[in-house]
Amino acid sequence: MCIDSQMLSAYLDGELPEPYRSQVEEHLAHCSACRKHLEDMRALERKILSAEFPEDVMMRNKDSIYSFLDRKYFESGRKVSFIRRRLEVSMPSLITAAAAVVFIFIGGFMFFGSSARQTEDILPSFAMQADSSNVHFVSDTASLDSFSLEEILQYLDSKGYNVDISIKGLQPLPASSEAEE
Amino acid sequence: MEIKSTDRDDFRRIYDGNYHLIIQVIMHIVYNIEIAEDLTQEAFERFYVKNMTFPSEDDARYWLIRVAKNLALNHIRRNKREIELVEKVRHDPSASAQTRDAAASAVEADERRAVRAAIESLPENLRLVIQLKEYSGLDYRSIAKVLGISETNVKVRVYRARKKLEEALSTEDRDVY
Numbered sequence: 001m002c003i004d005s006q007m008l009s010a011y012l013d014g015e016l017p018e019p020y021r022s023q024v025e026e027h028l029a030h031c032s033a034c035r036k037h038l039e040d041m042r043a044l045e046r047k048i049l050s051a052e053f054p055e056d057v058m059m060r061n062k063d064s065i066y067s068f069l070d071r072k073y074f075e076s077g078r079k080v081s082f083i084r085r086r087l088e089v090s091m092p093s094l095i096t097a098a099a100a101v102v103f104i105f106i107g108g109f110m111f112f113g114s115s116a117r118q119t120e121d122i123l124p125s126f127a128m129q130a131d132s133s134n135v136h137f138v139s140d141t142a143s144l145d146s147f148s149l150e151e152i153l154q155y156l157d158s159k160g161y162n163v164d165i166s167i168k169g170l171q172p173l174p175a176s177s178e179a180e181e
Numbered sequence: 182m183e184i185k186s187t188d189r190d191d192f193r194r195i196y197d198g199n200y201h202l203i204i205q206v207i208m209h210i211v212y213n214i215e216i217a218e219d220l221t222q223e224a225f226e227r228f229y230v231k232n233m234t235f236p237s238e239d240d241a242r243y244w245l246i247r248v249a250k251n252l253a254l255n256h257i258r259r260n261k262r263e264i265e266l267v268e269k270v271r272h273d274p275s276a277s278a279q280t281r282d283a284a285a286s287a288v289e290a291d292e293r294r295a296v297r298a299a300i301e302s303l304p305e306n307l308r309l310v311i312q313l314k315e316y317s318g319l320d321y322r323s324i325a326k327v328l329g330i331s332e333t334n335v336k337v338r339v340y341r342a343r344k345k346l347e348e349a350l351s352t353e354d355r356d357v358y
């Protein structure tokens with residue numbers, strides 16, 4: 001049986017592993033059809049290679065491009081590369097760092113409390129008002145729950161608000177629902 | 182050996198060792214030496230700006246080839262309108278051939294043109310593989326790394342590309358003679 005073309009193509013490229021390579025060589029030694037096939041492939045490869053662009057044209061500006069890049073990035077550029085490295089911090093680590101700073105800042109107050117003197121150190125203009133003796137709960141015990149709707153309405157009325165309350169969407173219970181329950 | 186793209190010596194080594202390879206890769210996609218030089222420069226600038234450390238020279242090379250290939254393909258896609266110009270350049274006999282015997286160089290130029298046209302007509306996945314194989318001297322393993330496909334896939338594509346090129350070029354022969 002003759003050699004599969006794909007195998008021959010890999011053989012031509014020197015990419016056929018053993019033991020296939022030896023088998024192919026053995027077969028080629030006595031099969032002229034496969035030798036011809038391989039020779040055709042070689043001819044095609046030479047043809048393809050002939051379309052390669054000439055070396056001198058390809059390389060004509062190699063040195064000038066290099067010296068341009070060298071000047072741009074290295075000659076004046078050690079510092080530039082340093083700054084660039086500094087600026088290229090990935091987004092997640094930037095966010096993590098920012099969160100850490102905020103956490104430490106708030107945590108400082110949480111764990112060590114704040115006195116008027118400390119506040120004064122940080123925010124001089126804020127120190128007077130922010131003293132803990134000036135800060136108290138606005139609503140101490142009485143919440144809205146401790147007043148009836150009527151009392152709330154009276155209070156609002158006394159303040160000059162015109163409050164109108166209506167109840168929407170009420171439907172009479174169907175007569176049967178009771179029976180079901 | 183580790184390669185740091187912003188290190189002057191490393192940069193020089195990678196540039197010297199890969200310039201020819203990179204410009205060949207690009208040239209076989211854009212077919213214009215000025216554009217190829219611009220894009221080659223761009224590829225190396227990106228290499229520097231990327232500020233990466235590569236585990237080996239090979240890894241740096243694969244990265245550069247990938248970037249070069251993408252730059253060239255993007256250029257072609259963006260400049261569809263300039264295709265006629267590219268066509269003209271490709272059909273021109275190359276500058277260095279002019280010193281040789283005129284008739285011989287005309288035949289050679291014809292053949293070169295035919296081969297380039299045949300390669301150009303391949304679907305992109307086959308074209309890139311055969312170009313990297315024939316003009317960049319990369320082995321299957323390297324091509325697989327550059328293109329992010331398996332070595333077996335490279336083997337199959339090289340074979341298919343050859344088959345198609347053989348068909349295209351033998352048809353051309355029949356047309357000529």
